[in-house]
Amino acid sequence: MAADRPPGRIGRVRTARRRPRGLGLNLFAVPLGLAGLGGAWSAGATLLGAPTWPSELLFAVAGVIWVVFSVTYIVEGSVRRGAFLADLTHPGIGPFASYIPVVGIVLATYYGQYVPAAAPWIMGVLVAALGVVAAQLFAHWLSGDLHIDSLHPGYFLPVVAGAFIASIGLSSVAAHEAAVAAFGVGVFFWLVVGTVVTGRLMTRSQLPDAVKPTLAVLLAPPATGGIAWFAASGGASGAIEFAFAGVVVMMLLVQIVLLPEYRKIAFSLAFWAFTFPAASAANFSVRWFAASPFAGWQAVSWAVLAVASAIVVAIAARSIVFVVAARRARRSGLATMT
Numbered sequence: 001m002a003a004d005r006p007p008g009r010i011g012r013v014r015t016a017r018r019r020p021r022g023l024g025l026n027l028f029a030v031p032l033g034l035a036g037l038g039g040a041w042s043a044g045a046t047l048l049g050a051p052t053w054p055s056e057l058l059f060a061v062a063g064v065i066w067v068v069f070s071v072t073y074i075v076e077g078s079v080r081r082g083a084f085l086a087d088l089t090h091p092g093i094g095p096f097a098s099y100i101p102v103v104g105i106v107l108a109t110y111y112g113q114y115v116p117a118a119a120p121w122i123m124g125v126l127v128a129a130l131g132v133v134a135a136q137l138f139a140h141w142l143s144g145d146l147h148i149d150s151l152h153p154g155y156f157l158p159v160v161a162g163a164f165i166a167s168i169g170l171s172s173v174a175a176h177e178a179a180v181a182a183f184g185v186g187v188f189f190w191l192v193v194g195t196v197v198t199g200r201l202m203t204r205s206q207l208p209d210a211v212k213p214t215l216a217v218l219l220a221p222p223a224t225g226g227i228a229w230f231a232a233s234g235g236a237s238g239a240i241e242f243a244f245a246g247v248v249v250m251m252l253l254v255q256i257v258l259l260p261e262y263r264k265i266a267f268s269l270a271f272w273a274f275t276f277p278a279a280s281a282a283n284f285s286v287r288w289f290a291a292s293p294f295a296g297w298q299a300v301s302w303a304v305l306a307v308a309s310a311i312v313v314a315i316a317a318r319s320i321v322f323v324v325a326a327r328r329a330r331r332s333g334l335a336t337m338t
Contacts, residue, residue, distance in 0.1 A: 023069060023072045023076060025073070025093050025097055026096050026099075026270065026272075027069060027269065027272075028066070028096065028099030028103060029269075029275065030069075030272050031062040031063070031065040031069065032062075032102065032103045032275075033274075034059075034061055034065070034275070035062035035063075035066075035106040036276040036279030036280050037279040038054070038056075038057075038062060039055070039109075039110070039227075039279065039280070039283050040286065040305060040308055042110060043286045043287055044286055044305050047290040048290075048298060048305075055110070062103070062107065063111075066103045066104065073100070084097070088133075088136060089140055092150065092152075094137060094140070095137060095154045096154060097133055098158035099157070100129075100133075101127075101129040101133060101162075102158075102162050102165055104126045105130065106169070108122050108126055108169060108172075109123075109172045112172055112173060119172070119173050120174075123170060123172070126169070127166045127170060127182070130158070133158060137158050137159070138158075148199075149200070149204055151197050152197070152211045152214045153214045153216075153217035153218050156193060156194070156218075156221055157217065157220075159193055160186050160189045160194070160220075161220040161221055161224045161280075163183070164182070165224055166185075167180070167231070167232060168224070171228070171231035172231070179228070179232045182228075183229065183232060186221070186224075186225055186228065190221050190225070209265045210268065210270055211270070212261065212265055213265065213273040215255075215258060216255060216274045216278070217277055218277075219248070219255055219277035220276060220280055222244050222284075223280035223283065225244055226241060226244030226245065226284040227284050230284075235287065235290075236291065237292045241292075242292075244284070245284075248284060271315050271319075274311060275311065275312045278307075278312070279308050279312065281304075282305055282307070282308035285301065
């Protein structure tokens, strides 16, 4: 497959677009994963009688991290002229520019219940911000300056999963028509971007190890889309929900088959890409089981919540070890130099 690459083209794509140093946009996967798991536990509290403290804790931690990361990124960007534009047009991390409004929407969906008068305005601002970022990204992709080998499943985030998350948020503030419109945007781009990204994954070279965890994002569109339709339709189960359930199951099976590939990758903070897809799949599953009950559905729902929680906790614990080890190695290197 490497022979298919145009000579010199990839080199220009990878070297001419170095992002300025600073807080990486990919780190916003941390609050998104925590907030996503908070959403799953919130569904469990409503439908299973689960305790509310896990969702409250997860959303609180995610909110603090999101605020700290956002302020840090904005301050650094004000110092580094053109930093956001450089990130936005970067072929690898560009799609992650949507993390900031997407995480904000997830948090606003939960905390909106405490500020019902302000919630629609807050949601409107965040959804509009996501729309602007997504439009800028898609316009850049259409400019013809993006090589197909640069694509990865993270391109689903701004225009597919992001649109479905926006639909969920709009439903939470009773903006039904806008929620359906956002859902339509997600479906459209799932077909358009999904076709291109899947074609790249199937016919071009393997993703680099640093980006390979984004393959987990393939699970996010059907899970978030299913949640969005549940929210827009009032939680009833019908043909559309069954269709989303089928895609979730298929994508989950794909992830299971990919486990040997994931085990070959050295751990890094990129593994947080696994957390939100796992959490959103658990969220959708709990809602689907409750809407289409069967014998023992509660036990299965608890098992799904437990698995998703174990994934997030394991990655969080491993991340702490990883960061501590990296800092020690850096200090050791500096000490050796001096």
